[in-house]
Amino acid sequence: MAIILVVEDDALIRMVAEMMIQDWGHETLSASDEDEALTILRSSQRIDALFTDIYLKASVLGGCNLASQAIALRPQLRVLYTTGNSLTEKMTALFVAGAHCLGKPYTQQQLQDSVAEMLAT
């Protein structure tokens, strides 16, 4: 069982993702933008992994920036990105080491596989 921070600006998608993740016995924390997420990351709350959308509200690469800051705060944190856009080199260049990206829309199975792989590394 892990604690995963889900960052997604679309409330409905965030709910669905949390629901999927909770199905496998994990716990979730949620944030809708970088600031909310950083507030949680700076707290003493246990967090094993970050699952973040790349495009966060007005910030096209918000999720990439967030993950970099998150790793600076918590070097042991695992990261999984997601995006509804085409994956560009500009995005992947900003990825933290070893992180993957799950394209939207993902199925429950795909998210489960990705989360399992992220937690196994």
Next chain:
Amino acid sequence: MGDSEIAAGDIVETVPSALIILDQNLIIKSANRAFYQTFRTSPQETEGSLIYNLGNRQWDIPALRNLLESVIPHRASVEGFEVEHDFPTIGRRTMLVNARKILRGGDHDGYILLAIEDVSEERAARAESKRNWQLTQSIVDTIRDPLVVLEGDMTIVTASKAFLKMFGITEAETRGRRVAELGQHQWDVPALRHLMEKVLPENKPIESFEIEDNFPGLGLRVFNLNARKISQPGNHAHRMLLVFEDITDRKQRERDALVLTNEISHRIKNNLQIVVGLIAYEAKFTEASCVQGYKAMQARIGAIAQLYDLISQSSLGRTVAVDAYLREIAKVMSASLIGDASGIKIEVKAEALEIDPDHAVPFGLLVNELATNAIKHAFPHGDGHITLSVEQVGDEIELVVADDGIGIQDKVVTKIAQKRGADYVAIFVRQLGGTILPAPSDEPGTIVRIRLPLLLVSSGGAAPLAA
């Protein structure tokens, strides 16, 4: 006349120019055959007559009088004196007259030899050529797009008014200069120079060479350059027509459209994500026997969504390059292979072929379906190779999706889910008007070969323009 004069007369007869010999009183002593032919007269009418009286005084021309009475008396010879006149018998003629005084020893009176060359046709051709040039220039000036005509050495022969206006230069500033030297050398691009050098010797037109730059007085502009050879009939010299099409606005609209497309694509995929999530949520409260169906539904929505970017981009172009498309599909699919399936490698072997964008969607879904089947069923141990290939066979495209997995174990009793997958394959093949070929039985793994009538034949090279 004496013997020597007769001999001279023979020589005179052979000269192609019309010749007449006048005495000091301008009485015609003799004329040659060319003269009689050109001016349709005879020796009887001519010899012994005052030149002005010849043929009902049609030679009484002010310019000729001026030559014979004012110029000749003071000079030994006159060359290239041009006389233009309307002759009642032969019409309007332009003649080039050469005159020479012939003085014989002790004889101060002498003769005048007039050589008359009819240059009417040459002058008419020159005038016609000038009119043609003026017409060409006026056509060039009416074309809205700036254009220049270049010599073989790439120097500018003429530039249209639109060109001069757009680049704020005068005609004198362009003439004899190279395109690369204009403005702030924006056109001095090696790739463009390379292409331009091929237009004349290889008759290879330049189609749509794009240059984006800051032009003085114009700001940021995007130009589309087109060039082709102009051949002039009967002339070995070739010139090049270079047209500058300002596509700045069109380009901006395209960029806006792309931003909009990306935005829409982003929303569509987010919405599909919600749909997939809701199906997953619904599946939680469904009887176990139905869960598999819900999962398959999620997977198929996911597959269409994964190909969505490719499909939306491919429908913007006039043709879709199959090889690049297939590689993109393989890339998207490979990216989704994680966990148990991460040992599966997808390879692409494809010729450079093009298909209609209208067919790209079912083609992409067909490839996706076949590859997904292979990923799901061929490799129970999680590793192996899938090869996607296309090649031209006659006037059709042959798509082959092959894997080195366990093969189809039981050809009669297939699982329901597999059968559904096969149904989708049949639907896409039917939609594309193709046929599924029988699979070779001796090969390991599963090989699916499909012939599709999708080939687009590229158009041939353009012919040079005739001036």
